[in-house]
Amino acid sequence: MTSWVSSANGDTDFPIENLPYGVFDDGAGPRMGVAIGAFVLDVGKIKHGLDPALFAEPTWNAVMAAGPTVWAELRERLTALLSDETHRAAVEPHLVPLEKVALLMPFRVSEYTDFYAGRHHAFNVGTMFRGAENALPPNWLSIPIGYNGRASSVVVSGTPVRRPWGQIKRPEDELPRFAPSARFDIELEMAAIVGQPSDGMVSVAEADAMIFGYVMLNDWSARDIQAWEYQPLGPFQAKATATTISPWIVPKAALEPFRVSTPTRERELLPYLQEPGPMLYDIALSVALAPEGKPETVIARTNYREMYYSAAQQLAHHTTSGCPMRVGDLLGSGTISGPEKENRGSMLELSWGGKEPLTLETGEIRQFLEDGDTVILRGAAVGNGYRIGFGEARGTILPALKLQD
């Protein structure tokens, strides 16, 4: 399919098949937008035929709450408006060049849950901490392990990230010190956005239907803070500095052609977790790192299909206790690594706990992140002659604050 927006038809993250949802500001205040080629469509200004109340606030929560029928209607209408030349005169005045806008948080995060569903990541991290024989925790092949994160710390791509302070006890220390993190890291993840609420247990199929769309997610992690704090109740301040998401919610509908199955099970899943169909997606992902003032080096390439559990499985598991889910809940997939060294989605794995430092193309050496480093996640589902792009999830490390005595 082609669009009358010519930049949507070539080498772009945002062809007519994508139509992702974001919030932008061109200087005239934040509004809801849809990306198409090199432009963002000011969607509240066009004749979309839907309830204007859905576009009253600069966030996609109201559209999500309106439910799957509205999601389908909106997407159908946008596709018609942007592909059919007869609508061009009415719509074109409401296209704003992407290069002239700031992209803001596309939705209000209700709560944020982060999972640990990457087989390679769990094995790598477990091997470092417990040895290869005991790498996977006993529950890992049965449960999509997750923990509650901190919604207030979720930020949109481009927001600088301040190196955190925290309690740190190095192996050579007897007692902890309060110091800036020296092992500040990334985690390459995808995340599902819950678009419909639930009250009580839902099946995997119902969970899949509740998902509105997907973004990329970087779960910034202070490994030294985490190592000292995480027993017995899990990561807390190590993961609370910031979590960066990409600015465009790619609709689940745009990803339909890219569905793939989760891998063969090493242990049969309990029935409530078994999938009635393919619920992962073939999405190529990369991580680039640019030291301050230097060009970037791609340090990892992997694919969302490497995950052991899908977002639908994670969401179904999330409801087993009766936990109510709400519109705007954000579910991080867990770090996405692949089988090879170059597929690892964290610096902890890439530098093997700091023991095997990375050398960037510009010559810099890295174990973990340095002040001034910029990390950029990129991702796309690559179709026949087009790609469903996620844009970027980018963040630059600011030095830790100086504390007063």
Place this chain on the structure above:
Amino acid sequence: MTSWVSSANGDTDFPIENLPYGVFDDGAGPRMGVAIGAFVLDVGKIKHGLDPALFAEPTWNAVMAAGPTVWAELRERLTALLSDETHRAAVEPHLVPLEKVALLMPFRVSEYTDFYAGRHHAFNVGTMFRGAENALPPNWLSIPIGYNGRASSVVVSGTPVRRPWGQIKRPEDELPRFAPSARFDIELEMAAIVGQPSDGMVSVAEADAMIFGYVMLNDWSARDIQAWEYQPLGPFQAKATATTISPWIVPKAALEPFRVSTPTRERELLPYLQEPGPMLYDIALSVALAPEGKPETVIARTNYREMYYSAAQQLAHHTTSGCPMRVGDLLGSGTISGPEKENRGSMLELSWGGKEPLTLETGEIRQFLEDGDTVILRGAAVGNGYRIGFGEARGTILPALKLQD
């Protein structure tokens, strides 16, 4: 001090010195209320002299967001209106008998964090799982250990609690089953409500100033689900069924006369956690259990002053990573146990993991909760001739849902 509301002057949780904040519905819709004696004051209807927008929605979030000056003005005004007989004619028509109202959630919970700051509880649980020598985790005397809970699961007193399903692996099982929890438990806690936001690290003194008030909290916990799921990332579905809070936010100002210091430190705290003054409170607490259709038995009595860390210390620690705090954040203290067996704030401790069942006054035996059981938390700071009561945090266990095959 006395009130012209005569029921506020005798044996009551709600004397003029308390004036806690709640939300009630007498059949005419939910409104903000203040408890006084046997009544709730329909506070939006009186001449309070404050911005009416603060009372536009049936929740205390707007008042919290307005800040400490408004908190003090409102409390001063309410005290004058309810103590000075000259206001009686204007105010009395807006008193609604407590027995005629339903009490609703007093505020919108932004995010919920639960701590593990009770020395006796941590020691008891650690002893059961790891033996007395290794009972306290190495970080426990340095960090107010906490984890993010699930805000959507917080409910007000009186809401029934459905026994959850979950993955359970008993010691004799090789693999987990999906089954209703057989070890469903309570946790007696206090909780602080964050009334002012922060962006970046705050001191313990600043944290104390951010707290709007306190409630009682019962962190319902499925011990069998928790045992299988909690390694390595902490409790998740075990704690997501429900968390019950008492319906009245007791203002921090009402608790000022009851401030006490945290206990002597066994290990010196890092400077950022040291308290400039007493920040715990002397609040007597009890847990009662009533089997279905039977009278209740008090199964535990303890005091909030038993905690090792105050809410102000917990909140200061919460911000160390730069984690933004928001109006309406709820911070559970952790289970409050005392030194003796009768002071234990969970059935896990009271029945020592089920090995020493409790016998209720009505003859029933309990290791954990049975369907139909009602649990009631009660608490009060007891002053000279009056008490600052918290009301009740009550919940009744409904049987697990029957699942379709």
